[in-house]
Amino acid sequence: MNSSVKTESLDSLLAACDRLAGKYRIFAPTLEDAVTGFRPLDAMTKEQRKAVDAIAFANKPPVTSVKSFFFPDSEIYIKFSREGRAVTQMDLDVCAPQIILGAKSCDVRSVELIDKVFLAGPIDTMYQERRQKTIVIATVCHEMGDNCACQEFGVSPAASAADVLMAKGCRGDIYLTPQTVKGEQLVQELCTVGSFAVCASLPIPVFDGAVEQLVAEQVQARMDKSFDSPVWERLAMTCIGCGTCTYYCPTCHCYDIRDFSRRDQGVRYRTWDSCMFLSFTNMAGGHNPRPTRADRLRNRFFHKLNYFVKKQGELACVGCGRCAELCPVGISISSVLKQIGSDLHES
Amino acid sequence: MNPNPLLPVKGAVTNVICESRDVKTFQIKPENLFYHLPGQCAMLSLLGIGEALFSITSPPGRDYLEFSIKRVGKLTEALHQLGVGDEIGIRGPYGNGFPIEDLQGKNLLFIGGGIGLAPLRSLVQYAIDNRALYANKLHLVYGARSVEDLLFERDIRGEWPKERDVQVNLSVDVPHQDWDGFVGYVPQYLEQLPLDPENTVAVTCGPPIMIKYVLKTLEKLGFPPEQIVTTLEYKMKCGIGKCGRCNLDEYYVCKDGPVFYLSDLLKIKNDFCK
Numbered sequence: 001m002n003s004s005v006k007t008e009s010l011d012s013l014l015a016a017c018d019r020l021a022g023k024y025r026i027f028a029p030t031l032e033d034a035v036t037g038f039r040p041l042d043a044m045t046k047e048q049r050k051a052v053d054a055i056a057f058a059n060k061p062p063v064t065s066v067k068s069f070f071f072p073d074s075e076i077y078i079k080f081s082r083e084g085r086a087v088t089q090m091d092l093d094v095c096a097p098q099i100i101l102g103a104k105s106c107d108v109r110s111v112e113l114i115d116k117v118f119l120a121g122p123i124d125t126m127y128q129e130r131r132q133k134t135i136v137i138a139t140v141c142h143e144m145g146d147n148c149a150c151q152e153f154g155v156s157p158a159a160s161a162a163d164v165l166m167a168k169g170c171r172g173d174i175y176l177t178p179q180t181v182k183g184e185q186l187v188q189e190l191c192t193v194g195s196f197a198v199c200a201s202l203p204i205p206v207f208d209g210a211v212e213q214l215v216a217e218q219v220q221a222r223m224d225k226s227f228d229s230p231v232w233e234r235l236a237m238t239c240i241g242c243g244t245c246t247y248y249c250p251t252c253h254c255y256d257i258r259d260f261s262r263r264d265q266g267v268r269y270r271t272w273d274s275c276m277f278l279s280f281t282n283m284a285g286g287h288n289p290r291p292t293r294a295d296r297l298r299n300r301f302f303h304k305l306n307y308f309v310k311k312q313g314e315l316a317c318v319g320c321g322r323c324a325e326l327c328p329v330g331i332s333i334s335s336v337l338k339q340i341g342s343d344l345h346e347s
Numbered sequence: 348m349n350p351n352p353l354l355p356v357k358g359a360v361t362n363v364i365c366e367s368r369d370v371k372t373f374q375i376k377p378e379n380l381f382y383h384l385p386g387q388c389a390m391l392s393l394l395g396i397g398e399a400l401f402s403i404t405s406p407p408g409r410d411y412l413e414f415s416i417k418r419v420g421k422l423t424e425a426l427h428q429l430g431v432g433d434e435i436g437i438r439g440p441y442g443n444g445f446p447i448e449d450l451q452g453k454n455l456l457f458i459g460g461g462i463g464l465a466p467l468r469s470l471v472q473y474a475i476d477n478r479a480l481y482a483n484k485l486h487l488v489y490g491a492r493s494v495e496d497l498l499f500e501r502d503i504r505g506e507w508p509k510e511r512d513v514q515v516n517l518s519v520d521v522p523h524q525d526w527d528g529f530v531g532y533v534p535q536y537l538e539q540l541p542l543d544p545e546n547t548v549a550v551t552c553g554p555p556i557m558i559k560y561v562l563k564t565l566e567k568l569g570f571p572p573e574q575i576v577t578t579l580e581y582k583m584k585c586g587i588g589k590c591g592r593c594n595l596d597e598y599y600v601c602k603d604g605p606v607f608y609l610s611d612l613l614k615i616k617n618d619f620c621k
Contacts, residue, residue: 077354082394122587259396259397282582286419299594308597310596
């Protein structure tokens with residue numbers, strides 16, 4: 001394992017991927033409606049296919065994370081039809097093997113964090129199946145993006161536990177280094193359908209280490225002290241409760257279970273939910289343990305920076321910077337860390 | 348591969364008891380009956396309508412499970428339409444249940460409000476079924492909004508008071524011409540009763556506002572937090588500590604609860620005992 005291969009360009013890699021399209025669904029980051037995100041390779045326009053190179057190798061992650069490939073925004077797990085009193089359950093679509101080409105270290109790490117929840121007993125089998133059937137090819141970053149803070153959260157922008165690491169040489173040649181059995185098998189398959197040569201792996205960019213890593217337990221302790229701080233009320237004054245942070249956050253994994261039926265057919269599905277919504281904890285009888293926006297906002301940041309540490313020993317943030325980029329009122333993990341005054345974020 | 352933990356098994360409704368104008372008790376036989384502890388819960392669902400967590404109100408060891416369900420929303424409204432022979436989805440059991448081993452050899456003070464008697468009933472009946480282990484005094488203080496809202500008539504006024512060393516005190520919030528018992532809220536009633544914390548564990552369940560004041564009253568009456576047990580109710584979806592909504596601090600009520608010692612609740616961030 002770990003012997004690298006190279007091909008002359010991203011185009012030649014994508015051409016090889018095309019030949020595996022019968023076996024895998026292949027996704028890569030591109031532009032759609034001026035937003036960066038993962039799209040099926042075989043459904044891309046020529047322009048979108050051209051855009052993959054710049055976005056996959058950008059020094060920041062696409063706007064949408066990879067979490068939806070393992071934990072779709074909506075996932076049906078019971079499908080039924082009814083005839084009188086008789087109910088028949090129908091077969092479900094099976095998740096096809098899939099390749100995610102061009103994920104970033106932060107997102108690879110975020111999936112490892114969700115693993116700690118969904119793969120702990122009782123195992124979430126829907127998630128587990130998608131995990132097993134997905135091969136992640138990650139690209140390395142050469143510098144930190146505007147809102148990036150991955151290194152503070154212990155993520156290396158230039159290395160990850162992805163199945164395959166992908167790097168670009170100075171002539172645009174693409175280097176693939178498998179890191180897992182799944183990755184090794186995929187690289188072998190690519191070699192049989194494309195034009196690859198065995199090579200030494202490209203040196204991984206070295207970051208100078210100037211960024212100091214947050215210590216999970218210290219952040220947790222700071223949060224403990226800030227539970228009754230006025231900071232939550234203050235943030236809640238600007239928060240509009242839109243839930244954008246939770247939908248784009250690669251580690252947010254809260255879900256709802258809902259039923260839908262029409263005439264004689266129906267489904268039960270799970271769907272992303274957001275702890276920022278009033279309905280998240282509102283009970284049918286009317287009681288709500290987190291009735292105010294400040295309660296909900298505080299709970300969200302406590303989950304990331306305190307509860308997850310207590311439960312899993314890790315911060316539930318990978319520093320991808322999406323909340324900083326997307327929150328309409330500028331509330332983010334970094335801004336909260338600043339306000340609660342961590343060692344690294346003296347305000 | 349393991350089975351999907353979110354998939355329910357089929358169950359059949361085998362009996363329905365009308366408890367009050369908005370509460371019915373459903374006896375259900377699942378295809379694969381599971382053993383449960385008093386205080387544990389299960390997810391009940393109707394395909395196309397929804398799913399929710401309910402406490403199991405029957406004690407362990409029966410060949411059925413009972414759920415007392417108050418009509419408050421879309422799903423419970425639909426559940427109330429069910430009759431004998433109807434099919435229902437069920438999965439569980441979930442949660443930790445009451446600390447039945449800690450309670451052995453103790454005087455037990457059960458404090459219930461409204462539909463909150465449902466989980467307590469499982470424990471009271473379990474203690475009565477196993478009197479050798481729970482030989483001390485069993486005392487139930489139970490209140491409802493009105494005389495018509497008192498649940499489990501057959502137990503609270505029928506079978507239980509006949510048992511040796513079992514005392515039942517009932518209260519209602521509003522007076523009624525046929526009611527000569529206590530009128531007022533449960534915490535007020537507690538203050539009037541001769542209660543001795545010595546070797547006694549208080550176990551409470553009811554609406555959140557009642558729990559909050561019962562906890563305060565018990566402390567005032569000299570019950571240390573280590574002798575107070577409460578079961579909490581949160582909105583839950585998965586039942587297995589993953590969907591993220593029922594957390595109290597780092598704990599999930601569905602998995603780590605719903606039963607907590609007050610002494611443990613006091614250590615964590617929650618809205619019941621601020």
